[in-house]
Amino acid sequence: MSKSGTGTPTQWPKYVWLNGSIVRWEDAKVHVFVHGLHYGTGVFEGIRxxxxxxxIKVFRLEDHMRRMYRSAKIIYMDIPYPMEKLIEATVELIKANKFNTDVYIRPIAFRGLGGFGLRAMNPVEVAVVIIEFGKYLKPTGVKCGISSWRKPSPDSIPVYAKTTxxxxxxxxxxxxAHLNGYDEAILLDSEGYVAEGAGENIFIVKNSELITPPVYDGILEGITRDTVITLAREVxxxxxxxxxxxxxxLYTCDEAFFTGTAAEVTPIVExxxxxxxxxxxxxVTKSIMNTYRDATLGRIAKYRHWVREVEVEA
Ligand SMILES: Cc1ncc(COP(=O)(O)O)c(C=O)c1O
Incomplete structure (x- = not known):
């Protein structure tokens, strides 16, 4: 089990997929001068x-990969593999590592070696890393503080893209948030309205209705957010x-919770x-948590297509 909120696994996996092949963990290296390291010119995903x-039941794998390609397009990046190749790489890597615990899948594409100038459009390097992963935030409820840092206005940096x-x-x-004694931060948007958590979307419950900020409000269009909206309405x-x-x-609602791939559905208690x-x-939060859990395990017939099953050797 990792330390809450840090995502630190107890052990590293054996293999990583890097630039087209599966390599040993200790060989999965890139150069210190890659553009992505210096300027954050990368896109990534987090998948459970x-x-x-x-x-291993992978949740909404294609939807996450599709978002990564959308993010890449926004920052002028051509990922040098078709999406199907990265899906295949993910499946191969799960099998190669023979996981028998819950995992977190991190595909990432970033600008590599070449120019160091700001308009350099260096060749893109791609990796898929999969680690063992337990709970990210406490499922019994987290204490949050409003951050002094705001989500940027939509004309400053693309928040719709999941860039490094x-x-x-x-x-x-x-x-x-951690230094102030909280479990997680809640960020306001540039106009002072509630946007989202540091790594999660946010919902409040009032009179048994769910309320969540719209996608134009400086948030990442979360796949868990979409899952929860769909399940809440349809199921x-x-x-x-x-x-x-x-x-x-936020202070006066009946219930509040975060949604995110890492956080899943996490109640907010303070x-x-x-x-x-x-x-x-x-x-309401309890019923959303249970329904979400069922969906991730493919136990809701209507949404079984969200789950990609990968058989792993015992
Ligand atoms: C800033 C931010 N908002 C929202 C989310 C939730 O997105 P998703 O449900 O697709 O994981 C994440 C997680 O990746 C995030 O980092």
Whole structure:
């Protein structure tokens, strides 16, 4: 089990996929002068795979890969493999590492060696790394603080793209939250409305209705967010409203929770020293957590297509 919020695995896997082939973990290296390291010119994804009876069940693999190619397009990057190749690489790597625990899958593409100038469009290097991974945030509920760092306005840097560079913001917000004694940060957008967590989208519950900021509000268009909206409407029959949320609404809502691949559905029990609702996991949040869990394991017939099963040797 990793230390909460740090994502540190207890052991590294044997193999990594790098630039077209599977290599040993210790050989998966790039040069110190790659452009992506200096300027954050990279795109990536975070995908979960759940170990279930000799299968790793990968959740919404294609949707994540599709987002990575969209992110790349936004930053003028051509990933030098078709998407199917990276999906195949992911499946091969799961099998090669013979995982028998839940895993986190990290495809990444970044500009490599060549020019060091700001307009250099260096050849793109690509890797897929898969690590053992347990819970990221406490499923019993987290305490949050509003960050002093804001999501940028839409005309400053593309937040719709999941780029490596923009994660400095999440890194700073998460450290600040930790230093202030919180489990996670909540960031406001450039106009002061609630945007999202450092690595999660956010929902509040009011009168059994779900409310979440719209995608134009400086947030990443989360795949877990989409999953939860779909399940809430289609399976649980709940009303979901996408609208701006004021900071005060966070303090006064009935329930609140984060959604994200790493965080899954994580209840929020305290914000800026105010107890959220009853201070324990609310009923709506509980039902969303359970339904989400069922969906990730392919136990909801209508959404079985979200799950890619990879058989692993016992
Ligand atoms: C800033 C940010 N927002 C939202 C999310 C949730 O996105 P997803 O559900 O696709 O993992 C993430 C996680 O990657 C994130 O880093």
């Amino acid at each position: 795979g759940y170990y279930d009876d000799e299968y 560079g923009i994660y400095l913001l999440s890194h700073l917000a998460a450290i600040e 649980l029959g709940l009303k979901v409203i996408e609208r701006r949320i004021r900071r005060e609404e 914000i800026d020293g105010r107890t959220v609702g009853s201070g324990s996991v609310g009923e």
